Amino acid sequence: MTDPVPLSGLLPLIGGAAAEIDLVPALALAATLLSFSAMFSASETAIFSLQATDREHLKREGLPGALVEALRSDKRRTLPSILIGNELVNISLSAVFASLILTLSPTRPWLNLFVATPLLILFGEVTPKTLAMANPRRAALFLARPLTFWSLMITPARWLLMLIADFFTRIFGVDTSPRSEVMQEDEVRQLIDQGSKAGAIGANERALIDRLFDFSDTTVSRLMTPRPDIIAFPINTPLERLIDELQRSRVSRVPIYQGRIDNILGLLLTKDLLRFKGQINPGSGELRALLQEAFYVPASKRAADMLKEFQKRRSHMAIVVDEHGSVVGLVTLDDLLGELVGELLDEQDEDSQDAVPVGHGVWTVIGSMDVDDFQERVGITLPEGEYHTVGGFILDRVGHIPEKGERVIHEAHVFEVIGVDHRRITKVSVRPLEPVEGEEVAT
The missing domain is CATH 3.10.580.10 (CBS-domain)
Structure with a gap:
């Protein structure tokens, strides 16, 4: 009987040399390498998907939290360490699977493609990344120590590889200097949500902060x-x-x-x-x-x-x-x-309301009221056009500067001009159209 090939000779098997190996040690080695692959994949997802709120909690976790923050903040150290580890593990795992396939089925080496690849994708990439994404804070705390140890252990190799990589990136004119981090809007909003739920941010303060975010997108x-x-x-x-x-x-x-x-x-x-x-x-x-x-x-x-x-x-x-x-x-x-503080002022000044309900579906509206605000407040949809205000809508319909008392009918409602200042419509009465009314619809 042929003596089995020692495990130290696995790497040459990548070239396709057939050999017999002990199945139990080989399977144990494959499982170990697969778990390392999962660890590296999960650590990358967990550490670099942490939100601002997660990082605030990590500050209270002592040494593990400090290790996570150190890994997260030093991407030039952490990412190459993860990539180097993942590549070494996956190459070794491919060698083990190749040896197993050649031992179990020497005439069908192509089976390695249908065994190693699905296992690596499923258990070495997709599953660990999904689990880490579901709870990145917990995963990061669990993986911080082994990843830090690995990063320290390969420092010389990582330094050499980064030196070579920086040389090629400079050839292509890529700036690899670290950039300052800016908190994203969704992260700030998460902090605000937590502050509101905890009672640290009041309703008025929350409204003002929301207006600040909306203000940046307003034209x-x-x-x-x-x-x-x-x-x-x-x-x-x-x-x-x-x-x-x-x-x-x-x-x-x-x-x-x-x-x-x-x-x-x-x-x-x-x-x-x-x-x-x-x-x-x-x-x-x-x-x-x-x-x-x-x-x-x-x-x-x-x-x-x-x-x-x-x-x-x-x-x-x-x-x-x-x-x-x-x-x-x-x-x-x-x-x-x-626009920034309008709603807060409106709550204190009832006279500043753009639309005031009079009763029985009747509204008194100022002519300069924004169309979107009118539709939201009164509940009447106005057609799209080259205007932005209720007064502009009436001008668009009648085609001239209206006089007091002129009316426009739209969606079973009468828009009557009740205030005019020179060429401006200052006030409009909006009421449901009564069946007996026979005004001509302005189009």
Whole structure:
């Protein structure tokens, strides 16, 4: 009988040399190598899928928690250690399986492909990674010690391999320097959720934080005053009328234009006009000297970027234009701040509500109310169009500046204009359409 090949001769079997081995030691070795493969696969998933909340808990776990954090924070040490270990184990495991197949079935060496590969994928990769993903904190704590030991043991080999790898990455112009970590939005939201459940963050604070996240995704077009609702005046407006209008509208600054609103000359501050009104001769053109330069922004500009722009320019108002350069609205610093804290202020100021229920399905709505807010609050869906406000919806339907009392019928509801200020619809009454009413539907 032929003597079995010692286990130390397994690696040469990768080349295909047939040999007989003792089955029990070989199977035990295969199981051990497979468990090491599972360990390396699970450790990679567990350590690098830890969320911020998991890492906070790990700080209270003593030495194991400190080991996990050290492994997680030093990716240039941990990842190569895992990859080196995994490759060595998988190569050795392939050699063991090849020897087993050649011993049990010398004429069918191709069976190794259908034995080793499924076992490696199932028990060396998929299953351990799935288990680690299900509970990464527990898996990381369990695997931290053996992985740290392995990482220290192969330090010289890892250093040499990383030196070679860095050489090739520099050839391709890849920067391998470590980068600072930035906490992702979902991680911050998880911390906020935990703080809310624990009572550390109140309802108002939570609402403000949520608004901050939403604010970063909001565009200027969502917050701006649309073109039909802009309070602006031509340069030749009589001085006394201009003063009266500014005092009545209670705005701090307005655009001044020549001819049409697309030709804005600048912004006029109400306080400047009132301060120098006695020194300005009507029609003399001296009003131009009081104008501040207006700056323009695209409607697609992010609200967060707009806030930075206001801070940089030390300004409070910007003109919003479309891709053709036409004025579509204006946005102010108050619009941005109102988006951040508006709901909190509304809870304290009932008079600031955009839509007030009167009773029996009747609502009083301000013309500048945002369409999305109107649909959510009142429950009436408005068709899509080139408008952003309820007043803009009515203007789109009637095709002209409506007078008080004009009506539009939509979805079995009557929209009646009950307040008009120059070219702006200031207030609208919305009520169910009664069967006896016979108004013509504006389309």
